[in-house]
Amino acid sequence: MNVNNIKQQPEEKPLLSVKNLNIEIQMDNAVLNAVDGVSFNIEKGKTLGLVGESGCGKSLTSRSIMSLNPKECETTGEILYNSTIDKKMNNVNIVDLDPTGKKVRSIRGKKISMIFQEPMTALSPLYTIGNQIMEAILLHRTKNKKEAKKIALEMLRKVGISDEEKRFDQYPHEFSGGMRQRVVIAMALSCNPELLIADEPTTALDVTIQAQVMELMKSLQYEFGMAILLVTHDLGVIAEMCDEVAVMYLGKVVEKASVREIFYNPKHPYTKGLIKSMPKLGSEKKRLEPIEGTVPLAINMRNKCGFYDRCSERIAGVCDVKAVPDTQLSADHSVRCFLYSEYGEEEKNA
Amino acid sequence: MLKYILRRIILVIPVLILVSVIVFFIIQLPPGDYVTHFAAEMAAQGETLTQEEMDELRATLNLDRHWFVQYLFWMKDILLHFDFGHSFNYDEPVTAVIDRYMALTLIVSFITMAFTYLVAIPIGIYSAVKHYSIGDYIASTIGFLGMATPNFLLAIILMYFSYVNFGDPLLGLFSSEYENAAWSWGKVWDLAKHMVIPIIVIGTASTAGLIRIMRGQLLDEINKPNVVTARSKGLSESRILFKYPTRAALNPIVSTFGWTLSNIFTGSTITAIVLNLPIQGPVMYNALLGQDMYLAGTWLLFMAILTVLGTLISDILLAWLDPKIRTEIKGG
Numbered sequence: 244m245n246v247n248n249i250k251q252q253p254e255e256k257p258l259l260s261v262k263n264l265n266i267e268i269q270m271d272n273a274v275l276n277a278v279d280g281v282s283f284n285i286e287k288g289k290t291l292g293l294v295g296e297s298g299c300g301k302s303l304t305s306r307s308i309m310s311l312n313p314k315e316c317e318t319t320g321e322i323l324y325n326s327t328i329d330k331k332m333n334n335v336n337i338v339d340l341d342p343t344g345k346k347v348r349s350i351r352g353k354k355i356s357m358i359f360q361e362p363m364t365a366l367s368p369l370y371t372i373g374n375q376i377m378e379a380i381l382l383h384r385t386k387n388k389k390e391a392k393k394i395a396l397e398m399l400r401k402v403g404i405s406d407e408e409k410r411f412d413q414y415p416h417e418f419s420g421g422m423r424q425r426v427v428i429a430m431a432l433s434c435n436p437e438l439l440i441a442d443e444p445t446t447a448l449d450v451t452i453q454a455q456v457m458e459l460m461k462s463l464q465y466e467f468g469m470a471i472l473l474v475t476h477d478l479g480v481i482a483e484m485c486d487e488v489a490v491m492y493l494g495k496v497v498e499k500a501s502v503r504e505i506f507y508n509p510k511h512p513y514t515k516g517l518i519k520s521m522p523k524l525g526s527e528k529k530r531l532e533p534i535e536g537t538v539p540l541a542i543n544m545r546n547k548c549g550f551y552d553r554c555s556e557r558i559a560g561v562c563d564v565k566a567v568p569d570t571q572l573s574a575d576h577s578v579r580c581f582l583y584s585e586y587g588e589e590e591k592n593a
Numbered sequence: 594m595l596k597y598i599l600r601r602i603i604l605v606i607p608v609l610i611l612v613s614v615i616v617f618f619i620i621q622l623p624p625g626d627y628v629t630h631f632a633a634e635m636a637a638q639g640e641t642l643t644q645e646e647m648d649e650l651r652a653t654l655n656l657d658r659h660w661f662v663q664y665l666f667w668m669k670d671i672l673l674h675f676d677f678g679h680s681f682n683y684d685e686p687v688t689a690v691i692d693r694y695m696a697l698t699l700i701v702s703f704i705t706m707a708f709t710y711l712v713a714i715p716i717g718i719y720s721a722v723k724h725y726s727i728g729d730y731i732a733s734t735i736g737f738l739g740m741a742t743p744n745f746l747l748a749i750i751l752m753y754f755s756y757v758n759f760g761d762p763l764l765g766l767f768s769s770e771y772e773n774a775a776w777s778w779g780k781v782w783d784l785a786k787h788m789v790i791p792i793i794v795i796g797t798a799s800t801a802g803l804i805r806i807m808r809g810q811l812l813d814e815i816n817k818p819n820v821v822t823a824r825s826k827g828l829s830e831s832r833i834l835f836k837y838p839t840r841a842a843l844n845p846i847v848s849t850f851g852w853t854l855s856n857i858f859t860g861s862t863i864t865a866i867v868l869n870l871p872i873q874g875p876v877m878y879n880a881l882l883g884q885d886m887y888l889a890g891t892w893l894l895f896m897a898i899l900t901v902l903g904t905l906i907s908d909i910l911l912a913w914l915d916p917k918i919r920t921e922i923k924g925g
Contacts, residue, residue, distance in 0.1 A: 309825055343830050352827035359818055359825075367819040367837050368917055379826040414916040430826070 256325045256334075257284035258470050259308065259355075259438055264320035264338075266303050266312065266494075273542045277316070278304050279494040285438065287327055290464070290471040292481040292502070294517070295491035298538060304491070305440050305474045309351050310342040326354060326437060353383040356431040360443040362423035366415040373411035376430045383434045398429040401466075402459060421452035428459065435467055442474045457483060478521050482506060487575070490514050493549030494541045500576040510578040512554045548581070556582060597922045598909060605901050612897040617664040620890045626656050627681045630884045654681075667887065678887030682880065687891045690876065697766060698872040700784075701791055701861070706853065708796040709803060714846070716800075717807025718839060724812060732804065740801035745867045748794045752868070755790065763787050765869045791868055795861045799853065803846065810845055814838035840914075847910045854903030855896050 266278035278300040285291050293301045306312050308322055318338050326332035332354065340347040356379075359365040366375060373395060380391040392411070399407035402425040415423055424444065431439060441460065445453035457480060464471055473484055481488055481502065488505045490498040490513065498511040509515045516534040536553035548554070548562040557563075561581050570584045571577045628650050632642045642650075651657045655666060670676040677687040716736075720729040752762040761768075766787045771780045814820070815838045823833045862874030873892070880888040912918045 311821060311824060348827040348829065350827070351825055357822075357825040359822060361818055364818040365822045367823070367841070369837075369840055369915065371916075378823070378828065382827055414920070416917050417920065427822075430822075 258287045258325060258327065259285040259472075260321070260323040260325070261304070261308070262321040262323065264304060264307065264322065265318070266300065266307060267317040267319075268315055269317065270542070276494050276541045276544065278307070279541065279545070281320075281491070281494070281496050283489045283496060283499060285470050285472055286486075287437070288464075288468050288470055289486045290473055290484055292485035292488040293472060293474045293491060294476060294478065294481050294488060296476055296538065299491045300494040300541075301474045301491050302442055305357075305442050305472055308337060308438075308440060308472070309355055309357060310337055310340060310347050311351075311357075314342075324350065324355070328437065329354070349383075352379040352436075353434045354436055355438045355440065356434065356436040358424070358427050358431050358439065358441045358444045361447050362420055362427050363415075363447065365427055366423060368415055371412050371414055372418070372426045376426070376433055379430060380433050394433060395429075398433050399426070401432075401463065402426070402429040404429070420448055421455065424448060424452075424456055425459065428456070428463070432463060432467060432469075436469055438470045438472065439464075440472045440474070443476070444473075445477070445480060446475070453480070460484070478506075478517060490517070493538060493544065495549060495579060497550070497580065498576075498578045504576050508576075510572065510576070510583060511550075511580050512556050512582075513550050516553075558582075594912070594919075594922065597912065601905055601908065605905065608901055609898060612901075613668065613894050614664060616893040616897065617667065617890055618660060620886050620893065621660045621663070623884065625884065626651070627654070627884045627886060628656060631681070667890070677891040680880070680885055680888040682883045682885040682888065687888050690888060691873070691891065691895070694871060694873050694876055697870075698874075701766075701788065701795075701870065701872055704788060705792050705795045705861075708792050709800045709853075712796070713800045713803035714807055717804045718811060718834070720804065720808040721811035721815060721838075722834065724808070729808075733808075736801040736804045738801075739797035742797075744794050744798055744861075744864045747797065748790065748864050748867045751790045751794065763790055766791075766871055791861070791864065791870060794864050794868070806846060806849070807842060810842035811838055814841045817841075844911060844914055847914060848907050850907040850910065851904035852900060854906070855899040 261284070262282050264278055264281040265276070268275040268277050281300070281304055283291060283293075293305065295301045303312055303316065307316075307318050312318060320338060322337040324332060324335045324337055326335075332350070335346075335350075337347065337350070366372065373392070376395040376398060377388070377391045380394050381388070384394065385391050396407050396411060399410060404410050404422065404425055410418075415426070418426060424447075428444075439460075444460070445456050448456060460471065461484065471484070473480070475481060485502045488498075488500060488502050489496045490505070490511065492513050498505070498509070498514045500508075505514065506518065509518055513534070516532070519532045520534060522531055534553055539549065539552065541549065546564065546566050548557070548567045551557050551562045554562070558581055567579050567581060568584055569577055569579045572583060628647050631650070632647060635642055648657070655663055658666075667678055670678065675688070677691075679685070680687050680690050683690050716732050720732045723729050752764070756762040763786065765772075766784055767780070768783050768787075771783045774780055815834075817838070820833060820837050823837050824830075828836075861870075861872070862878055864870075865872050865874040866878065877889065877892045879885070880892060912922055
């Protein structure tokens with residue numbers, strides 16, 4: 244081991260480290276724990292999938308990384324960002340930054356950028372796509388308009404938009420959905436971010452286009468080397484794209500593992516249910532197995548497993564009376580379920 | 594674009610013809626005509642007109658013909674000689690009457706309009722950005738008060754305050770010493786002083802409405818995903834606000850420009866009577882009362898033209914503002 248290796252030690256910190264993130268929304272007479280103690284790491288150049296059904300807090304979690312949540316959201320906890328390129332951006336807690344301030348704005352678009360669910364509405368109908376792509380470039384990379392245009396045109400080419408000189412001056416309504424999503428991707432990658440947050444990037448697209456867009460994101464990741472946080476409810480997309488998966492349910496991460504582990508060795512009853520409810524080709528079964536029941540509201544759920552009412556393996560008197568601890572099963576697999584923690588022991592000790 | 598404008602202008606012509614027929618039909622609808630009105634006036638002064646005299650008068654004024662024939666005569670004179678007929682009340686050509694009041698009407702109208710937009714749009718933006726703040730509540734309260742208070746009442750109140758504080762109710766548009774004087778800086782200053790009350794009175798009503806429209810539109814736009822996209826690029830809040838939501842929120846305001854244009858000419862009639870302003874509103878009012886059919890007809894026709902023109906202007910502006918509409922124009 245030489246000196247260089249030791250010097251590089253600090254760089255082994257993950258690119259982004261979310262620790263005990265809480266997002267509370269004040270309702271009329273209660274507090275909604277929209278995101279409750281979420282922790283995960285995103286390693287440089289890797290893809291983390293954040294999966295869960297609508298309303299589980301995955302979008303709020305991903306948006307809080309860019310401090311984009313509406314001001315009604317009370318965010319606490321840590322989102323530590325460690326830039327590998329910019330030494331000044333070391334151990335920056337994004338939660339503490341002023342959401343309209345200079346520092347967070349120098350991260351947005353440049354270091355961390357985002358692709359949104361709806362390519363139809365994510366672009367403004369009033370400006371040409373060229374104008375909208377150049378905006379971030381002019382802000383973060385160059386003040387020279389000609390140079391910015393050159394970069395923008397190159398990005399358009401990279402995302403597979405042909406005839407880019409002409410397309411540059413067109414408006415979003417002259418593009419199809421898939422093409423618009425390509426524009427959004429070009430926009431997000433125009434400043435070579437270290438982390439790309441993709442919030443359901445293919446949900447609004449046709450299945451054939453979905454595959455194209457995913458393929459494109461993968462090849463661009465290979466080319467630019469950025470990390471991706473992929474937010475989705477589509478397990479197929481997860482299987483295709485991710486290195487690691489965090490399963491969210493009712494504001495909590497209930498299971499976290501490598502993509503292989505999640506699909507071949509799911510532990511949490513919710514994860515198992517998710518995988519069972521996914522259609523498989525060549526399956527003998529005629530019917531899919533839905534998860535019974537509906538998601539409760541995340542109010543006063545701290546001392547109870549949020550999945551309790553829907554769980555087929557629930558333990559009455561345990562799961563519904565205390566907060567569920569996180570159990571580390573192996574180096575890369577953790578689950579938040581009493582089935583895997585020694586609750587009996589704990590009881591005795593308490 | 595030019596083709597579109599041209600086509601729109603050509604389409605305006607049949608609309609105007611139809612409108613002018615309707616206008617004329619309505620103008621001659623009320624029972625009686627100028628002659629009966631004249632006879633009544635004479636009777637009030639102790640003179641009576643015989644039936645014969647009245648018929649004779651009708652014949653000279655063409656009032657005994659069918660209304661459509663009268664309309665055709667009227668139109669022929671307009672198109673061939675730009676002659677809009679004779680005002681019975683003023684006993685001079687209609688164009689002369691309108692001419693006399695036109696300049697001041699335009700000055701009052703445009704300054705009021707500018708006041709309305711300059712005040713309403715910034716306040717609307719402020720109310721939307723800081724919605725449910727104290728400032729928003731104050732702006733909304735004043736706005737609603739402005740909307741709910743009858744204009745003439747506000748006019749009287751302001752006149753009262755002006756009289757109490759400055760010893761002059763600022764009636765009319767000029768003080769008596771400048772009334773017939775030639776234009777000078779003193780006269781302009783005098784006009785400016787007299788404009789304050791009319792502008793506030795006429796302006797507040799539409800200002801209040803416009804603030805609400807601007808606020809509502811902007812609130813809609815401010816939560817759109819494209820604003821979040823802009824924010825995710827690292828743009829500053831003020832840049833985002835003016836480039837995306839404000840620009841988008843202007844569309845509906847621009848499309849109401851059509852009727853604002855004619856509204857600003859007519860909407861101020863009662864206020865103008867109360868404030869004794871020498872502008873078109875009261876003239877029109879008296880023409881309708883006195884069955885001065887050509888003056889009233891010309892005036893209504895003028896309003897119709899303004900509305901059509903305003904709509905045309907706002908359509909062109911919309912096409913200029915909204916690329917989507919622009920493409921549709923190119924395509925069709």
